[in-house]
Amino acid sequence: MRVCLTGGAGFIGRATAAALVQRGHDVLALDTLSPQVHVDPETSKAQFPGPVLLGDVRDPDSVAEAMARCQAVVHLAAETGVAQSMYESDRYLSVNVGGTEVVAEHAASSGCGLVLLSSRAVYGQGAYRCVKHGRVSGRRCCSLADPEASREDDRLAPVSVYGESKVKAEEVAVARCANKSPLIVIRPQNVVGAGQAPHNPYTGVLAAFAVRLAAALPPYVYGSGSQTRDFVDVADVAGALAWMAERVANDVDTDRPESVPTLVVNLGSGRRTSLRELAEVAIVAAGREGLEPIHVEVTRPGDIDHACADLATLAGTGAPMPTVGLSDSVREFLGYASSQSPVDPSRWDAALKELQQLDGG
Ligand SMILES: NC(=O)c1ccc[n+]([C@@H]2O[C@H](COP(=O)([O-])OP(=O)(O)OC[C@H]3O[C@@H](n4cnc5c(N)ncnc54)[C@H](O)[C@@H]3O)[C@@H](O)[C@H]2O)c1
Ligand SMILES: [Zn+2]
Numbered sequence: 001m002r003v004c005l006t007g008g009a010g011f012i013g014r015a016t017a018a019a020l021v022q023r024g025h026d027v028l029a030l031d032t033l034s035p036q037v038h039v040d041p042e043t044s045k046a047q048f049p050g051p052v053l054l055g056d057v058r059d060p061d062s063v064a065e066a067m068a069r070c071q072a073v074v075h076l077a078a079e080t081g082v083a084q085s086m087y088e089s090d091r092y093l094s095v096n097v098g099g100t101e102v103v104a105e106h107a108a109s110s111g112c113g114l115v116l117l118s119s120r121a122v123y124g125q126g127a128y129r130c131v132k133h134g135r136v137s138g139r140r141c142c143s144l145a146d147p148e149a150s151r152e153d154d155r156l157a158p159v160s161v162y163g164e165s166k167v168k169a170e171e172v173a174v175a176r177c178a179n180k181s182p183l184i185v186i187r188p189q190n191v192v193g194a195g196q197a198p199h200n201p202y203t204g205v206l207a208a209f210a211v212r213l214a215a216a217l218p219p220y221v222y223g224s225g226s227q228t229r230d231f232v233d234v235a236d237v238a239g240a241l242a243w244m245a246e247r248v249a250n251d252v253d254t255d256r257p258e259s260v261p262t263l264v265v266n267l268g269s270g271r272r273t274s275l276r277e278l279a280e281v282a283i284v285a286a287g288r289e290g291l292e293p294i295h296v297e298v299t300r301p302g303d304i305d306h307a308c309a310d311l312a313t314l315a316g317t318g319a320p321m322p323t324v325g326l327s328d329s330v331r332e333f334l335g336y337a338s339s340q341s342p343v344d345p346s347r348w349d350a351a352l353k354e355l356q357q358l359d360g361g
Helices: 011-022 040-048 060-067 089-110 161-177 207-215 233-252 275-285 312-317 326-339 345-358
Strands: 002-006 026-031 052-054 072-075 113-117 128-129 134-137 147-149 185-190 190-192 220-222 231-233 263-267 295-297
Touching: 002 011, 002 060, 002 113, 011 026, 011 233, 026 060, 052 060, 060 089, 072 089, 072 233, 089 113, 089 161, 113 161, 113 233, 161 185, 185 233, 190 233, 190 326, 207 275, 207 326, 220 275, 231 326, 233 263, 233 312, 263 312, 275 326
Parallel strands: 002 026, 002 072, 026 052, 072 113, 113 185, 185 263, 190 231, 220 295
Antiparallel strands: 128 134, 128 147
16 A cells, blocks of 8 residues: 655654555655754655655645555654743644644545544643542642553643644544544654654753763753653554554445544553653663763753553554563664764753743743
């Protein structure tokens, strides 16, 4: 089959395209090759195993051209910096919601299956359980509560514009595709591994650690470091997304594709890792034993304390389950980052200052 990947030249897009090609499919990307993500757009383009159409997902003509003759579209194109979304909200809403609307509209009218990349950010503070209040979601009820894995039917309570944009993107996709075309909404946790832009200070925490470690500087950990995240390897995510793309394409081929129910699925490792632990794993993987993480008192706007996915729905779909361990992912990412042009750590200091100013601190 032929699969269109919007944002296909990005981190998850390139890995997913590789997984699809390995399974015998043709792939095509629609991407703006945004300069914040791609320092070297030509290399990103060359790393995509198929044609890359330069265009914006908000432009119906570009989307129609990219999706022509495709049985499935994996919609990844988005603005992805949680903290940045708090002060560039118009751009985030326009790309993430407006772009999804155009893609979903085209999928529905052309009978193409849609796999939409949402995010765990839709859960905001996530779920907690305590002896007094039972299970609550979207906030911590009291100091007795411990974090729990988020389930797909939990209350959606985003705390960032990025999270809000993903809630709205899910809504417009469901509104456009329901009773017309198969739709699977995926909510990934923190994706890590080879191919992640090491120079984009507004995205992954691991990229931030890597830049400082490469310069033999201790990584900055924001806050106490006891915050937890669910890190999932990009190869595992790519395998699951390729499987989902096949599934929506098969559903298009059934007698009544309009009757296929929308599926919403968490994607993570199901394991909780503290940021302090991640910094320690990264220090060892980088061969910088002896360095101690530096704690910086800054709460990044839109940040949350704990995140972890409940994977029961994913397991129920029959999709391949994540298997790669955290230290392998971190090693792969650091290996990849060191093969890229070195990043000046002051770029990160500038981003940190920007965030501290926003914080009033
Ligand atoms: N990386 C993660 O940890 C993570 C976690 C949860 C959800 N997601 C979601 O997965 C998707 C892919 O994320 P990623 O980590 O690969 O990000 P990325 O930034 O590496 O890739 C996004 C791609 O989209 C392109 N793009 C941006 N705006 C565009 C537009 N208007 N039109 C066309 N292309 C555009 C960029 O050039 C880039 O190639 C996003 O929707 C993101 O929100 C990512
Ligand atoms: Zn409580």
